[in-house]
Amino acid sequence: MAKRISIINFKGGVGKTTFAFQFAAGLVRYHDARVLLIDMDHQSSLSIVCLTAPEWSTIVKAKLTVNEVFRPFIGQTSSFPDKTIIKQRAIKRISYSTNYDKLDLVPASLQLDDIEIDLTASHHGNAIHSEWDKRTLICRWLEEANVDKEYDYIIFDCPPATKIVSQNAIAASHGYIIPVVPEAVMERGAPHLAAMIKDGIDARLKALASLGTKRKTHVPDTELVGVVITRIRTHGPAQSGYTDDHTRHLASLQRQWGTMLIEPYIPEGTGISQALDDGVPVYERSGTQNIGGRGLNKIYQNLTDALKVRVDAL
Numbered sequence: 001m002a003k004r005i006s007i008i009n010f011k012g013g014v015g016k017t018t019f020a021f022q023f024a025a026g027l028v029r030y031h032d033a034r035v036l037l038i039d040m041d042h043q044s045s046l047s048i049v050c051l052t053a054p055e056w057s058t059i060v061k062a063k064l065t066v067n068e069v070f071r072p073f074i075g076q077t078s079s080f081p082d083k084t085i086i087k088q089r090a091i092k093r094i095s096y097s098t099n100y101d102k103l104d105l106v107p108a109s110l111q112l113d114d115i116e117i118d119l120t121a122s123h124h125g126n127a128i129h130s131e132w133d134k135r136t137l138i139c140r141w142l143e144e145a146n147v148d149k150e151y152d153y154i155i156f157d158c159p160p161a162t163k164i165v166s167q168n169a170i171a172a173s174h175g176y177i178i179p180v181v182p183e184a185v186m187e188r189g190a191p192h193l194a195a196m197i198k199d200g201i202d203a204r205l206k207a208l209a210s211l212g213t214k215r216k217t218h219v220p221d222t223e224l225v226g227v228v229i230t231r232i233r234t235h236g237p238a239q240s241g242y243t244d245d246h247t248r249h250l251a252s253l254q255r256q257w258g259t260m261l262i263e264p265y266i267p268e269g270t271g272i273s274q275a276l277d278d279g280v281p282v283y284e285r286s287g288t289q290n291i292g293g294r295g296l297n298k299i300y301q302n303l304t305d306a307l308k309v310r311v312d313a314l
């Protein structure tokens with residue numbers, strides 16, 4: 001069975017998509033893992049990063065996106081999708097390399113935002129079954145379309161929200177990773193998110209499950225894998241090498257999360273945003289000054305290794 005992981009934070013711009021992409025690529029590149037990325041964000045940045053905008057548009061027109069998993073519930077189609085919504089060998093821009101042949105993607109489209117609204121409003125029959133069914137659509141698809149057993153890891157890139165679409169990712173996941181930028185807002189936000197996932201979303205699913213469901217979909221418990229520091233600013237005067245501001249907030253996050261704060265930390269770096277824009281894993285840029293020169297490819301590789309150990313233990 002695949003280990004399924006949600007990358008989540010209700011703040012945007014913290015590097016969720018960047019991290020999801022590099023983590024997935026690292027698992028494939030260095031661990032020969034079979035990885036499926038699922039874009040759950042209607043903004044579709046992961047899909048565009050992997051596929052390029054023109055190919056993404058073609059796929060959206062052909063209705064080969066994650067949206068299809070949700071459409072039957074809101075009455076927009078009658079049939080549940082099969083595996084054809086998976087785009088194989090999803091990193092399109094590194095045709096020179098076979099290192100990432102085992103990385104596949106289920107893309108998203110902008111319409112997923114409308115689908116989210118319709119999902120909230122839609123109910124079918126028994127209220128409890130209905131609440132359960134709408135949150136376990138992704139779980140069901142992974143099982144019914146025989147997707148799960150084809151991968152070692154399934155990674156969900158979530159939107160900055162904890163509504164029904166994200167709840168589907170959490171319901172399907174064994175674990176979740178919270179990327180945080182060391183800022184004041186995160187000191188309150190990340191614990192709130194973790195509590196919400198545990199007591200709000202996961203506990204609620206369990207309660208719904210025990211009240212009787214029609215289908216025997218497997219819904220795993222969802223554990224925190226760890227908190228990942230992203231976009232930490234270096235070159236400051238502080239001894240840590242980080243800016244004063246980030247040093248202070250990092251110390252506070254360390255106190256708050258202890259061993260759940262996973263090292264190494266990902267610095268802010270133009271090479272990282274550039275690689276993402278280009279749809280290229282940082283591991284392929286070891287020869288450049290702003291990636292290799294700063295050891296950023298190694299940082300991502302080591303972080304991938306550290307997280308893999310935790311994910312495998314779930």
Ligand SMILES: Nc1ncnc2c1ncn2[C@@H]1O[C@H](COP(=O)(O)OP(=O)(O)O)[C@@H](O)[C@H]1O
Binds near residue numbers: 014017230266
């Ligand atoms: N470590 C980093 N250094 C520099 N820029 C980054 C880094 N991580 C992310 N970014 C940039 O920040 C922006 C937001 O990142 P993204 O991963 O899309 O965040 P989210 O998915 O949380 O909204 C993107 O333009 C991305 O290239």
Ligand SMILES: [Mg+2]
Binds near residue numbers: 018158
């Ligand atoms: Mg994102």
